[in-house]
Amino acid sequence: MSRVRPSPTLISVLLGIALVALAPCVVTNSYALVPLTFIAIYTILVIGLNMLMGYAGQVSLGHAAFFAIGAYTSAILSTQYGCSPWAAMPAGMALAGIVALLVGMPCLRLRGHYLAMATLGFGMIVYILLMEWPDSPPLLLATLGRLLHLPASTPWPFTGGASGLPDIPALAIGSFVFHTNLQKFYLTWAFAILALLLCANIVNSRVGRALRAVHGSEAAAATLGVNIAAYKIHVFVLSAILAALAGSLYAHAVGFISPPTFNFIRSVDFVVMVVIGGMASIWGAVLGAGTIVLLGNWLQDVGAKFPRLAEFDLIIHSAILILVMIFMPAGIVCTARDAVLRRLRGRATAPAAAAPAHSEEVATP
Amino acid sequence: MTALLDIRHLTRAFDGLLAVSDVSFSIAGGQITALIGPNGAGKSTLLNLVSGTLPPTGGVITYQGQVISGCPPHRIAEYGIARTFQHVELFMNMTAAENVMVGRHLRSRGTLFSAMFRLFGTAAEERRVREDALRFLERVGLREDADTPASALPFGRQRLLEIARALATEPKLLLLDEAASGLSTREKRELVSLIYAIRDAGVTIFMVDHDMDLVMSISDAVVVLDHGEKIAEGTPTAVQHDARVIAAYLGEEAAHA
Amino acid sequence: MTEPVYARKRIMGNLPDILQLLFTGLAVGSIYAIIAVGFTVIFSSTQVVNFAQGEFVMIGAMVSYWLVGAEHGPHLPLLLALPLAVLAAMLVGSALGWVLMRPLKDASVTSLIIITVGASMLMHGVASLLWGKDPVAVAPFSNTSGYSLTLPAALTGPHAYPVYIGTQELWVMGLAALVVLALTFFFNRTMIGKAMRAVSVNRHGARLIGINVSRVVVGAFALSAAIGAIAGAAIAPISMASYGMGTMLGLKGFAAAIVGGLGNFPGSIIAGLLLGIMENFSATYLSSQYKDAFAFIILLGVLVISPQGIVALFRRRRASV
Ligand SMILES: Nc1ncnc2c1ncn2[C@@H]1O[C@H](COP(=O)(O)OP(=O)(O)OP(=O)(O)O)[C@@H](O)[C@H]1O
Numbered sequence: 032m033s034r035v036r037p038s039p040t041l042i043s044v045l046l047g048i049a050l051v052a053l054a055p056c057v058v059t060n061s062y063a064l065v066p067l068t069f070i071a072i073y074t075i076l077v078i079g080l081n082m083l084m085g086y087a088g089q090v091s092l093g094h095a096a097f098f099a100i101g102a103y104t105s106a107i108l109s110t111q112y113g114c115s116p117w118a119a120m121p122a123g124m125a126l127a128g129i130v131a132l133l134v135g136m137p138c139l140r141l142r143g144h145y146l147a148m149a150t151l152g153f154g155m156i157v158y159i160l161l162m163e164w165p166d167s168p169p170l171l172l173a174t175l176g177r178l179l180h181l182p183a184s185t186p187w188p189f190t191g192g193a194s195g196l197p198d199i200p201a202l203a204i205g206s207f208v209f210h211t212n213l214q215k216f217y218l219t220w221a222f223a224i225l226a227l228l229l230c231a232n233i234v235n236s237r238v239g240r241a242l243r244a245v246h247g248s249e250a251a252a253a254t255l256g257v258n259i260a261a262y263k264i265h266v267f268v269l270s271a272i273l274a275a276l277a278g279s280l281y282a283h284a285v286g287f288i289s290p291p292t293f294n295f296i297r298s299v300d301f302v303v304m305v306v307i308g309g310m311a312s313i314w315g316a317v318l319g320a321g322t323i324v325l326l327g328n329w330l331q332d333v334g335a336k337f338p339r340l341a342e343f344d345l346i347i348h349s350a351i352l353i354l355v356m357i358f359m360p361a362g363i364v365c366t367a368r369d370a371v372l373r374r375l376r377g378r379a380t381a382p383a384a385a386a387p388a389h390s391e392e393v394a395t396p
Numbered sequence: 397m398t399a400l401l402d403i404r405h406l407t408r409a410f411d412g413l414l415a416v417s418d419v420s421f422s423i424a425g426g427q428i429t430a431l432i433g434p435n436g437a438g439k440s441t442l443l444n445l446v447s448g449t450l451p452p453t454g455g456v457i458t459y460q461g462q463v464i465s466g467c468p469p470h471r472i473a474e475y476g477i478a479r480t481f482q483h484v485e486l487f488m489n490m491t492a493a494e495n496v497m498v499g500r501h502l503r504s505r506g507t508l509f510s511a512m513f514r515l516f517g518t519a520a521e522e523r524r525v526r527e528d529a530l531r532f533l534e535r536v537g538l539r540e541d542a543d544t545p546a547s548a549l550p551f552g553r554q555r556l557l558e559i560a561r562a563l564a565t566e567p568k569l570l571l572l573d574e575a576a577s578g579l580s581t582r583e584k585r586e587l588v589s590l591i592y593a594i595r596d597a598g599v600t601i602f603m604v605d606h607d608m609d610l611v612m613s614i615s616d617a618v619v620v621l622d623h624g625e626k627i628a629e630g631t632p633t634a635v636q637h638d639a640r641v642i643a644a645y646l647g648e649e650a651a652h653a
Numbered sequence: 654m655t656e657p658v659y660a661r662k663r664i665m666g667n668l669p670d671i672l673q674l675l676f677t678g679l680a681v682g683s684i685y686a687i688i689a690v691g692f693t694v695i696f697s698s699t700q701v702v703n704f705a706q707g708e709f710v711m712i713g714a715m716v717s718y719w720l721v722g723a724e725h726g727p728h729l730p731l732l733l734a735l736p737l738a739v740l741a742a743m744l745v746g747s748a749l750g751w752v753l754m755r756p757l758k759d760a761s762v763t764s765l766i767i768i769t770v771g772a773s774m775l776m777h778g779v780a781s782l783l784w785g786k787d788p789v790a791v792a793p794f795s796n797t798s799g800y801s802l803t804l805p806a807a808l809t810g811p812h813a814y815p816v817y818i819g820t821q822e823l824w825v826m827g828l829a830a831l832v833v834l835a836l837t838f839f840f841n842r843t844m845i846g847k848a849m850r851a852v853s854v855n856r857h858g859a860r861l862i863g864i865n866v867s868r869v870v871v872g873a874f875a876l877s878a879a880i881g882a883i884a885g886a887a888i889a890p891i892s893m894a895s896y897g898m899g900t901m902l903g904l905k906g907f908a909a910a911i912v913g914g915l916g917n918f919p920g921s922i923i924a925g926l927l928l929g930i931m932e933n934f935s936a937t938y939l940s941s942q943y944k945d946a947f948a949f950i951i952l953l954g955v956l957v958i959s960p961q962g963i964v965a966l967f968r969r970r971r972a973s974v
């Protein structure tokens with residue numbers, strides 16, 4: 032099939048662009064654009080997490096921490112060090128990538144789910160750090176700074192603790208500032224579509240194929256020369272970088288950040304988004320992020336009238352998580368798509384031959 | 397003929413059970429060597445040790461003079477050793493062609509980064525990999541199944557697909573674990589000529605099989621395992637008349653009766 | 654020449670402090686240890702890392718609080734309430750085990766993790782609805798609040814504080830010891846316990862010799878829930894009880910389980926005790942704000958620096974399954 036034909040990716044991207052471009056014509060209330068902007072931001076993060084869970088077969092329970100690294104790096108650099116947001120954004124991404132490498136490398140070399148545990152611990156540490164970060168440098172660091180002849184005026188980064196950081200500047204190109212909800216909507220979706228495109232490129236490539244192969248049979252993939260641990264690390268680092276990008280966009284779009292946005296429950300929410308959209312389904316990320324953001328919004332609206340109902344937030348999210356995981360492990364999108372396809376084909380094709388039992392010889396490499 | 401693969405005092409224990417116990421032998425390049433033995437003798441385990449799927453608990457494996465025991469499987473694949481599995485381990489989530497394309501992994505070099513940004517050469521390499529894959533499918537006679545999902549192939553073709561995928565790495569040593577089991581007589585005949593063709597292309601073959609007629613007719617050398625230990629080694633005829641081998645197999649039959 | 658004497662004096666002067674920290678640390682550590690054991694029970698028979706373990710602790714604490722002391726509760730005596738709380742946790746635990754049956758068969762570790770995380774959030778949410786969000790004070794098990802232990806002045810210098818030995822802390826340690834003893838007996842002497850061990854060593858083989866694997870899985874969850882509930886009921890009078898208490902306790906027990914080597918029984922007990930003690934000391938001598946981070950730094954440190962060393966035991970077992 033080497034003949035030239037429009038690739039599904041290209042079609043999806045064009046469709047996505049068209050949808051985003053037209054959305055504001057339908058959604059005329061500019062407040063209604065705010066949740067749509069959040070969907071774009073979370074989509075970026077969820078794509079990465081989706082690849083981690085779907086292709087590398089690993090769960091991260093601490094992606095809110097990478098989200099936080101992006102957001103706080105952006106906020107601190109642009110408010111306290113006078114950096115341009117455009118410089119702060121890649122700085123946060125780089126930091127998240129390095130941290131992910133350090134956390135992921137040892138855990139991903141082993142089989143099993145050490146990454147879930149390590150990221151969980153890591154997320155907790157980051158959260159506690161955000162809350163308890165000292166307002167002035169600890170003595171040791173201050174001394175070190177003096178020894179290194181840093182000017183005394185070098186500002187000490189400041190997280191604002193529980194009260195957070197306000198007044199984060201919006202992104203701007205030249206003198207054009209992305210102020211209004213509509214502008215932010217377009218900006219974040221531009222990033223989201225770009226991220227979707229780039230990640231879709233991975234899926235249909237040598238590396239993506241290797242990752243899907245690992246999903247199919249780790250033992251076989253390894254004997255074909257696929258360095259499984261290395262690819263798992265690559266994907267984890269990529270997912271952390273995307274999370275940091277999302278965090279940076281969040282900080283500049285909302286203008287205010289505080290620790291509760293980055294707690295453990297948020298990490299779980301990201302996992303819920305992946306699960307709803309379907310693991311190993313890049314485009315499912317939009318649906319997963321969309322469902323959870325809109326559901327949260329709706330619960331808030333309802334909660335305004337029936338305060339008791341708002342408390343069901345957590346219960347509903349977790350119930351969705353469990354039910355989808357048990358009854359639709361492929362995610363809602365894929366399950367629905369398969370159901371439709373089956374209906375269309377009218378059971379013309381017999382169910383695929385049962386996969387032979389997995390060999391018990393597969394063991395720890 | 398020089399030894400391509402040399403196995404010395406190879407041992408693998410599972411919680412006290414010695415699945416492979418102090419086994420030593422070597423495999424000559426360019427030949428077909430068979431590994432036989434009753435059920436549970438440790439044949440698959442030995443293959444797993446050679447391919448790195450399992451680490452040995454003792455002993456040394458040398459391939460072309462280099463120690464490979466203890467290397468991870470992807471490194472051993474880089475040395476030029478490929479394998480199939482007794483219980484088919486295809487990527488059921490992919491098409492036949494894609495399965496073989498994964499086999500071209502070591503023969504292509506796209507990275508995560510180059511793929512994301514579709515850097516120069518990505519598309520061309522992708523096209524080349526697919527063409528290569530089709531060539532290997534052709535070799536095992538699966539050309540027309542290229543775009544069939546692996547899970548939808550009949551069992552015999554799944555076995556062939558595994559061979560095509562292993563061949564796609566362009567190995568020097570091919571390990572086959574019961575490639576003939578579950579095949580019809582006709583499929584077995586085709587498999588035999590495929591094995592000959594692979595051997596004639598210069599690939600050394602080390603195969604496990606239960607079909608004695610097949611083993612005795614095609615192999616140049618035979619190694620026999622029983623309870624993890626090597627009990628005989630030699631030409632097919634010599635092995636067939638070895639008292640310990642006969643006892644091992646008779647014992648098995650007696651147990652089955 | 655005067656320096657060492659001075660140093661020695663300081664340490665001796667701090668002796669009551671150190672003993673005090675050691676004592677309370679040991680109590681908290683016992684809790685971490687039994688939570689870690691709860692993780693281990695499930696992990697070694699099912700290979701599931703149960704992220705909902707902490708919620709069993711919360712259930713134990715909240716249910717026993719509600720049965721004994723809550724304003725609108727039934728005001729039962731503790732001796733009756735404790736078994737009921739354990740029973741409630743066991744029911745929830747069995748339900749979770751039952752839910753996990755299907756994904757367990759598909760051997761998809763990712764979904765197992767996600768489902769237990771979801772279950773944890775679900776219990777969290779339900780508890781906050783049932784009992785509200787405010788932490789509640791829970792009455793200790795016995796009325797005597799504790800004993801002051803004055804060390805001989807020769808050891809401590811003249812103006813030292815006495816060491817306070819809280820009764821509830823003694824209860825906690827006693828119950829923890831009891832749990833460990835009971836479990837040892839259970840796994841070595843009873844049929845179900847042996848069946849669980851068989852399943853942990855070789856699931857397939859266990860099925861072949863006629864062990865009902867599903868029942869063992871559900872049993873492991875119920876047992877583990879019971880252990881967690883005991884921990885929760887015992888710690889509640891010290892720490893207060895709230896719908897959210899399970900998260901931190903569970904994660905710290907979990908850290909202990911990993912540090913001790915996942916699936917390693919004595920390892921997790923020792924790690925739990927050490928974690929409790931170290932946490933207590935670091936909170937006093939290093940920084941109290943970062944007290945909670947400490948356990949996770951250790952967890953991460955162990956995973957990052959020497960995961961092999963700690964998981965060696967588990968890997969050997971894993972290879973044989
Ligand atoms: N991963 C494992 N864990 C524990 N024991 C194992 C494992 N793999 C194999 N064994 C045991 O090692 C022994 C040898 O098994 P192996 O699969 O190598 O035999 P085989 O010769 O290939 O048998 P068959 O002809 O049935 O394929 C058997 O007793 C088996 O139960």
Ligand SMILES: [Mg+2]
Pocket residue numbers: 439440441482
């Ligand atoms: Mg075998």
